[in-house]
Amino acid sequence: MAIKDILKQNLKGVEALVRGWVRTRRDSKEFSFFELNDGSSVKNLQVIADATLPNYQEIVKINTGGAIAARGRLVESPGKGQAVELRADEIVIYGAADPAAYPLQKKGHTLEFLRTIAHLRPRSNTFGCVFRIRNTLAFAIHKFFQERGFLYVHTPIITASDCEGAGSMFRVTTLDPAAPPRDEKGAVDFSQDFFGRQSFLTVSGQLEGETYATAFSRIYTFGPTFRAENSNTPRHLAEFWMIEPEAAFFDLRDNADLAEDFLKYIISACFENNMDDLEFLAKWYEKELIPTLRHIVETPFERITYTEAVSLLESSGESFEYPTKWGSDLQTEHERYLTEKRIKKPVVVTDYPKIIKAFYMRNNDDGKTVAAMDILFPRIGEVIGGSQREERLDVLLGRIREMNLNEEAYWWYLDTRRYGSVPHAGFGLGFERALQFCTGMSNIRDVIPFPRFPGWAEF
RNA sequence: UCCCCUGUAGCUCAAUCGGCAGAGCGGGUGGCUGUUAACCACUAGGCUGUAGGUUCAAGUCCUACCGGGGGAGCCA
Incomplete structure (x- = not known):
C-alpha cells in the first residue's frame, strides 16, 4: 500500500x-x-x-x-x-x-554535495519532490497535446545533417579515433563511417517535425536533445529534453495562444498532483514559489513586439551593461528587467529583426522582421522559442542563399514547400527549464536525474 | 570560453595580525525517554584540493593546475 x-x-x-x-x-x-x-x-x-x-x-x-x-x-x-x-x-x-x-544523513545537505551522489539523491526529500513533479509535468505534456489532437512523433536522435543550425553538435562515429581512414587529401574519410557520411546527435527535431505536421496537421515531439556547447551555467545542459509542437494552419498568434495555454496547463497539473511537494520546495528553496505559479496560471501573459520591448528598455532609465539597440538581441539583463521589474509576469516577445533569427522563420511584410516569438519567464529567462515558419518556397530559398546555407542539404525540407505547402508554426520548450520554474530549483543540474555538462558524465 | 568568489573531519562550517587544526551534525559505546532533524555523557575521526614558492614558522601570503558556486556569452 x-x-x-x-x-x-x-x-x-x-x-x-x-x-x-x-x-x-x-x-x-x-x-x-x-x-x-x-x-x-x-x-x-x-x-x-x-x-x-x-x-x-x-x-x-x-x-x-x-x-x-x-x-x-x-x-x-x-x-x-x-x-x-x-x-x-x-x-x-x-x-x-x-x-x-x-552518505545521506537525516540533516539537510547542500545541492552541490547531493550532485556528487546522484545515484542516491532521489532518496532525499528535495529530489523526491523534484522528480515527482518532473513526472507530473511529463505526463501533463502528453495529455495536453493528446486532448487537442496532436500526434506524438519520434524524430531521430541521430542525424546526418549538420545544418540544423542550433549550436555545436556531438559527433556519432564508429571510426577509430586513433587512426581514422583518410582520403587523398589527408582528410578523414567519413564515407567509410557507419552511415557513409558524417553523423551527429540531434540538436532539434523541428525540421523533421515540420514534415509530419504537413501530413497530420498537428504534431509534437518530446525527446532528448544534445548540445555540445561549452556552456557552464545554471540553465544549460549538454543533454536535455525538449518538447516541439508543430501545427499546420497556425499563424504566430495561434502559436502564442497554444504556448500560453500549454504552460498554464502543465503548471496547473502540479497544483493538482503535487501540493505537498510544492510546499516542501517553497519552504526550503523558493518562498514565493506557490504564489508565483498561481499568478502565472491566473493572469494573461503580456505580449509585446521586439520593437516595443526595445523602446521599453530605452525609456526605462535603467543603466544596462549592454545598451539596447534595435537590431541586436536582447541580453539576459534586458530579459530580466522586462519579466521581473517592468511587467512582472511571463512576456511573449514577437517579431524580432530577421538578422538575429533563423532562416526558417516567416518574413514579415515590413521586410525587416520575422514572425518569431520568445516566451520569457521571471528568474529563468527564455523558456520557449518559436515562430511561424516561412511557407513560401521562393522566400525561403532566398533566405537560405542570403545566409550562405547549403541548399542541397535541405532538399527534403524544401519539398514540404514544393508540394502542398501551408502556413504553419511551432515552438520548442526546454523541459528542464519549465521544471526549474515549477520547482524553484535554481540550477538545471538538479532537475534531471543524471546531468551531463562539460567535464561531467558520471553515473 | 571570459570575469568574480571559493576549497579545512563523512556532512555543514570556525580558526583574530602568518604562531599548538576546532565545533555542531553524522558514526561508535553507555544512559534516558510516545519519540518528532529527540535528549544527556563519553569516544574515534585530518597529507587543510594538488604541485611549487616566500618565511624561523603557511589552513592563512604568492604562482600554476584541478574541483565547486555566482555572473556573462551561446541557447531551450
Whole structure:
C-alpha cells in the first residue's frame, strides 16, 4: 500500500503492508519509531516496532537508508506530529545501510554535495519532490497535446545533417579515433563511417517535425536533445529534453495562444498532483514559489513586439551593461528587467529583426522582421522559442542563399514547400527549464536525474 | 570560453595580525525517554584540493593546475 494513500485518506483501523526506505529511527524504552518513505509522497509514515517483536534485536540495528517492509494495523497516533501511524506486527528487513558509510544523513545537505551522489539523491526529500513533479509535468505534456489532437512523433536522435543550425553538435562515429581512414587529401574519410557520411546527435527535431505536421496537421515531439556547447551555467545542459509542437494552419498568434495555454496547463497539473511537494520546495528553496505559479496560471501573459520591448528598455532609465539597440538581441539583463521589474509576469516577445533569427522563420511584410516569438519567464529567462515558419518556397530559398546555407542539404525540407505547402508554426520548450520554474530549483543540474555538462558524465 | 568568489573531519562550517587544526551534525559505546532533524555523557575521526614558492614558522601570503558556486556569452 502506498504511503501517500494512507496519509491522504487518513486510513485507520485497517491492516496494511508498507515497504520502503528508512529515513530515521528513534528508540524508546519499549519500542522503536521508524520514519518510512516509499517515494509516493514527501511525507513519511511513522511505524512503531514493539520490543516484543521476535527480530527486535535486528530491527534496532536498522539506520537511515535501510529498506524494510512493515505489516500491521493503522491506528490513530497518540503522539504529536502525525494523525496516523502503523503498529507493526511484523517487520521484514530487506537491506541494511551501513550507517558509517551511507552518505545521506537525516540533516539537510547542500545541492552541490547531493550532485556528487546522484545515484542516491532521489532518496532525499528535495529530489523526491523534484522528480515527482518532473513526472507530473511529463505526463501533463502528453495529455495536453493528446486532448487537442496532436500526434506524438519520434524524430531521430541521430542525424546526418549538420545544418540544423542550433549550436555545436556531438559527433556519432564508429571510426577509430586513433587512426581514422583518410582520403587523398589527408582528410578523414567519413564515407567509410557507419552511415557513409558524417553523423551527429540531434540538436532539434523541428525540421523533421515540420514534415509530419504537413501530413497530420498537428504534431509534437518530446525527446532528448544534445548540445555540445561549452556552456557552464545554471540553465544549460549538454543533454536535455525538449518538447516541439508543430501545427499546420497556425499563424504566430495561434502559436502564442497554444504556448500560453500549454504552460498554464502543465503548471496547473502540479497544483493538482503535487501540493505537498510544492510546499516542501517553497519552504526550503523558493518562498514565493506557490504564489508565483498561481499568478502565472491566473493572469494573461503580456505580449509585446521586439520593437516595443526595445523602446521599453530605452525609456526605462535603467543603466544596462549592454545598451539596447534595435537590431541586436536582447541580453539576459534586458530579459530580466522586462519579466521581473517592468511587467512582472511571463512576456511573449514577437517579431524580432530577421538578422538575429533563423532562416526558417516567416518574413514579415515590413521586410525587416520575422514572425518569431520568445516566451520569457521571471528568474529563468527564455523558456520557449518559436515562430511561424516561412511557407513560401521562393522566400525561403532566398533566405537560405542570403545566409550562405547549403541548399542541397535541405532538399527534403524544401519539398514540404514544393508540394502542398501551408502556413504553419511551432515552438520548442526546454523541459528542464519549465521544471526549474515549477520547482524553484535554481540550477538545471538538479532537475534531471543524471546531468551531463562539460567535464561531467558520471553515473 | 571570459570575469568574480571559493576549497579545512563523512556532512555543514570556525580558526583574530602568518604562531599548538576546532565545533555542531553524522558514526561508535553507555544512559534516558510516545519519540518528532529527540535528549544527556563519553569516544574515534585530518597529507587543510594538488604541485611549487616566500618565511624561523603557511589552513592563512604568492604562482600554476584541478574541483565547486555566482555572473556573462551561446541557447531551450
